[in-house]
Amino acid sequence: MQEKEVIIVGAGPAGLMAAYKILEAGANVTLIDRNRNLGGQLIKQTHKFFGSEKQYASKRGIDIMNILIDKIKAYEDRLEILNETSVVGMYKDKVIACLKGDTFFKLKGKSIIVATGASEKSIPFENNDLPGVYAAGAVQTLMNEYGVKPGDKVVMVGSGNIGLIVSYQLLQAGVKVKALVEAAPKISGYLVHASKIQRLGVDIKTSTSIKKAIGKDSVEKVEIWDLDPTWQGIEGSEQILDVDTVCISVGLAPLTELMQQLGAEVRYIKELGGNVPVIDARYQTTVKGVYACGDVVGIEEASSAMVEGKITGLNVLEDLGYNVLDSRQALKAYHEELKFLRDGPHASKVRSGYLKRGMLT
């Protein structure tokens, strides 16, 4: 079994940034991703990002992905990329089990960084299993990665940033968005995203939810209804929407299976999306030598994932004995960036989530 210096599981924004920092300092990285392409969810993000210049604000997600990939490819001699490789097991002695096609093999890491991201949630409603009911990210994948229209007429469920952004991207792909329904009384994502789709004719209905999907082999129409202040459906308020696709955008849940198998402490914190690994301020889990960063430690944005990747990279280097010039100052600056990204009203959930998790010193 081969021993690697640093194994990074997941080549999304957090994993790529961690790889960059570690390669830059002279260490070796084995970067593993189950997809053919690196970049994680960035590959579908056609919109311009928020944040500051340090997080590539105003650049499109897909362009940021290429920037990060170019950064790591500059260190090709010390970078091993295992793509189309699933990590199917992770053990206390820092051994991981991998599956590439039909080939199974094991690797051992001096340090491991888990940056596996998150998975889309769903909601219960009658016939929610009909073909045509898709996670919003799935629709984004079809359109932006494969160039296939998901359908002709969509209803979007959920007004978080993903629901608002994917509605806009559907319009750009030539797909009608009949309405966006949100169960809460207020829009939960950025108002600028909401304004953008309203002026393009997408009706945003708050205190409204989907009651059922209707169709034989796939969605042919849906029934929506109003919700009262206790979030119960109001009988008699049902309306039929003529759509063939239902996009569900109700939040993400961190993919922590590997952490759980490893025996790292995992805690359920609703504000962070579900089960999250317990990490200290240096992003190390309760298993020495195993770190985690990005959406897997709490659902946020790609901008914070990138900063967390940089912080984790520098901490891994320190623990491996590398002396990185100006590491202290860099870490301080990165923590400042995170603070500003998390300071506004939209990040109040994340802040209380972090408080709940606590950071072991």
Add this chain to the structure above:
Amino acid sequence: MIEKNGIAAIELYKQEFPEDENTLLKPKAIIECYKEIPCNPCETSCPFDAIHVGEDINARPQIDFDKCTGCGICAYSCPGLAISIRALDKESDKAEMKFPYEFIPRPTKGQMINIVDRAGKKLTKGKVLNVIDKPRQNKTALIHIEMDKKYLYDAATVEVII
């Protein structure tokens, strides 16, 4: 109410326009960013230092109309597409607007086009004066339209047929 449907009411958007309408005899950026979000490309892209967000990037942008030249760089840099450039014509009864646009086909110069309000409702027809689509805009075009001046405040974008 904007929190319920994303549609800003006139009381809200009028506040982003200069108090003295004559200021708009030269084009000015109207920034409609109503809630604090961590973001500052409007500030960093402005070559005239006319927009201030500050160290805490969550602060809502503040514009100095004296410094603003209406160049439009902020309008295509804003990731939320929340900025438009508006102007009044002194001689005629027309108003002009430059706003970000990310659909194809692009409108064409000289085309008469339907202008809609913030709720997506048709307001009036206007003329496309120009379509600015430089590579540095990274596929966010600026559409320059002319319309009757009474729509200066209410106009939001043009109708996109999906």
Add this chain to the structure above:
Amino acid sequence: MRIKKHPILDFKQKDKVSFRFNGKIIYGVKGDTIASALHENGIKKLSESIHLKRPRGFYCAIGNCASCNMVVDGKPNVRTCITPLKEGMVVENQVGKGKV
């Protein structure tokens, strides 16, 4: 249902890839996954649920939920949303748990 022109993305013309779905020859393009190629052909139902035989399609499209399982070249439980399409593949609706 293929997007030819897009305001941000460049979808270049790609080579056709032929494969069989439930015995019939249909086409995707190079770079498709099995699920995206089927979807482009208007095929949304990918399998049936085990007990109630309800129609099933994909859900997450990135390999997390296993809703898109189909029988590919005789092998069941293949996550078609992340499996690259190859020339001559034989794809069938999975009915039941699939024989291993």
